[in-house]
Amino acid sequence: MNTKAAEELPAVSVIMPVLNEERHLRTAVRRILDQEYPGPMEVVIALGPSTDRTAEIAAELVAEDPRVRTVENPTGRTPAGLNAAIRGSQYPIVVRVDGHGLLTPGYITTAVRLLGEMDAANVGGIMHAEGETEWENAVAAAMTSKIGVGNAAFHTGGLAGPADTVYLGVFRREVLEKLGGYNEEFIRAQDWELNYRIRQDGGLVWFTPQLKVTYRPRPSVRALAKQYKDYGRWRRVVTRYHRGSVNLRYLAPPSALLAVVLGLVLGAAVHPAFLAVPGAYLLGILGGAVVEGRGLSLRARALLPVALATMHLSWGFGFITSPRSLARRVMASVRPTSKDVLSQARS
Template identity: 75%
Template sequence: MNATPPVSVIMPVLDEERHLRSAVRHILEQEYDGEMEVVIALGPSRDRTDEIAAELVREDPRVRTVPNPTGRTPAALNAAVKASRHPVVVRVDGHGMLSPDYVATAVRLLEETGAQNVGGVMHAEGENAWEEAVAAAMTSKIGVGNAAFHTGGAAGPADTVYLGVFRREALEQQGGYNVEFVRAQDWELNFRIRRAGGLIWFSPDLRVRYRPRPTVRALAKQYKDYGRWRRVVGRYHPGSLGLRYLAPPAALCALAAGTLVGVALTPLGLMVPAGYLAAITAGSLPAGRGLSPKARARIPLALATMHLSWGFGFLTSPRSLARKVIASRRPEPARG
């Protein structure tokens, strides 16, 4: 690989009027000497996203758009990959802000490690008290366990990474993203890359600023979908579920059982939900260091929303959804 190979940045966007212009600016201002293009895949937005994207295309010849009529993230990613042309493919979301040296560092790591995909830390940052609380929850171990791309850690091989910077041949070998995975498409693709013998590499030197969901309802839907589709991945790739993924559904079952026992049989059962509340309240104290009192007070709610919504999505994920995804399975590509 050349020291500064040309790079394609792909962006799936839907209802991103709030952050799209800033996200693209962080791409175009990268400290990178190689050629760069930005391909934005436009879903059927209900806000000014398309108008802002058209303005960006007019303002800079490096920016192009492609349609994504389904609105699904994996379909958008595949459309953008197909429309792009360079040997390194950088995935960015419409609400992700790349650090200035992100592309240069990622290209260097691809060369140094021989990895097929490199990625780093999803550095959540809020713009108000609620979003700051969610950001604190999303970057704490009590919120997301030991996921390095949320909490940081040492560089090294990983099961998956946030977003990702790929060698194009890795995407082509795997046939791109599986369009049936409305969520968890990154984890599923990285699983296939690893199974084919490829290396996924995590580095804390790669940082993307992420804007959390702005309401409790939006956060609950996000994490319910995460849990639902993570179980589909587990059924699609048996043996891929670790203990970390089973903690939220186990917690939800324990809370439901404890509450039922406490109401119907003995108040002792209420010790389970009381213990959970005490645990997330205590866990929110270190997570909220440096935040305003208003933001710190919201961290337990953010933690509970994430845990219980993820667990509910996992437990209620229908087998019919997994069967539909399994029926679409492609023949396995040859191992590299």
Template identity: 75%
Template sequence: MPAAPPAVSVIMPVLNEERHLRDAVRHILQQDYAGEMEVVIALGPSTDRTDEIAAELVRETASNPWGRVHTVPNPTGRTPAALNAAIKASRHPIVVRVDGHGMLSPNYIATAVRLLEETGAQNVGGVMHAEGENDWEHAVAAAMTSKIGVGNAAFHTGGDAGPAETVYLGVFRREALEQQGGYNEEFIRAQDWELNFRIREAGGLIWFSPELRVQYRPRPSVKALAKQYKDYGRWRHVVARYHSGSINLRYLAPPTAVCAIAAGLVVGVTLTPLGFVIPGGYLAAITAGSLPAGRGLPWKARVRIPVALATMHMSWGFGFLTSPRSLAKKVIESRRPAVTAPTQA
């Protein structure tokens, strides 16, 4: 008789997720997985109905022996603190990270557990598959899954299975999380990269597989998308200062574009109209790039793709350029050395 699959703890950091939380939890509880599950939601100080919806989910699953929902407080509202609180409150040997606006594919957990066993990895993850629910979100999703939007990032655009520096969300062996002491709470963003860096430094394997897919709901407005990508750029520069070998040309493209466009506008206004060739060329490039990215979408979504691309590129680049050294210094001072498991005598 085959052994029962390992029990799984799903941890969710949530803040102002009334729009998607119930659907995200439904995708967890309906997983095609024979093992026991629990869902631990870490509640930040939301200003919408998130807490009320979470309380309803706790009540609705109270008599469910294999998929109960629990909550823990996260008064700071910070994602890494939420994750650590949920890890501490959970109890199973496999820990699955899910965000409040992420929808797991039906066999996500079963596939991840199989990959952990097959590869010997400490953490496995897959594709962040952006899908929208209106014209703007469809445009953002198209931008986020195109190479002109995010370069060759495998967890956005897909790729071959294999070892990776980091992965989207992640399905961990609990022993790896406990060995490393969880997430570094100074990393308000990029906490996944930093934790995976320590796991790799300790000799652990991080594994990417396109078999794993999570539907991701994009930010609902230009303002929200701009803030998201400004934070991404800001914290990517912190990572670059934290670990000098982690930067590459893909990460330098947005700040270079911001500088070039700003210089072109200044030259165009003060010296010669030829300066406008640079911003004009950029607009032409993202417009042309949006055509294949928007294939099959309604025209109202397609015409918004260049706006989404420009918002992502310019916000990321601006965040990278304005990321203060003091923030990186604070994070570097909090550096946790990787912890290697003791060898057996």
């Protein structure tokens, strides 16, 4: 890119909330700094109260590169960390990256170009899951398959176009300040909730498969189950908070869970014929694993049905058991405004 074009590119703030990310933090930041974005760039890391070496590694990164600095996130919650990093940043384009997300080459340059070309409020792409162990490889295959996550383009890919939500996101700061940034009551699903408000305000959320972020899956069945239970729990809060935001894809996991449980109960108490329902689900995920497991090792292919069932049933359990009191608490909260949340640190 020539010098004149570089001078015309807007400055970029990359924001990164982290908590217990010693395994991936250095690599994630290095992928940002290696982007070769021609315009000015800064990286603001919001440090939660980690119990590993995350803070020490962040301090090393700050000492090594003047473009990196940290801000505190005492709660450790993702949306609070995102808002803290936004307050601590200064540039007109805001790029969200997670501590275990690895940007692919050219990501920032492409995103900034598309923001301008599409006149979008937010652009994003694919959550490209890649594992480092056999279990993580199985989870990655599940997370990038339609049988695992439905037709979500930011998981499975698709054509560029307007979207309900995208993975992470590259935003215009003015949009974030107008809408008050992330709603800090949403411990999970904060991206979907923010993108819903952007769309309700008339802004364009643009998906493109040109943008990919490598994502490292959870390293155990227990961690994956907790992640997806929380996803389902908070997606139910979104549907109660924003009436009309539910769609059929969100109802599939709880429906599957209820069908399996009822089939098992009725099969044991009434007639074995009812066992056909959980049997059909089992055959479905086994068949799906055969299709989606091509290219995986034998062990990863054997683990793939476990990953699929863990994701489906944990998400469904979280959705079904999400208490109304949680939604009422969110509804009772005072929504942040740009003046009193995002602009206070820069005023």
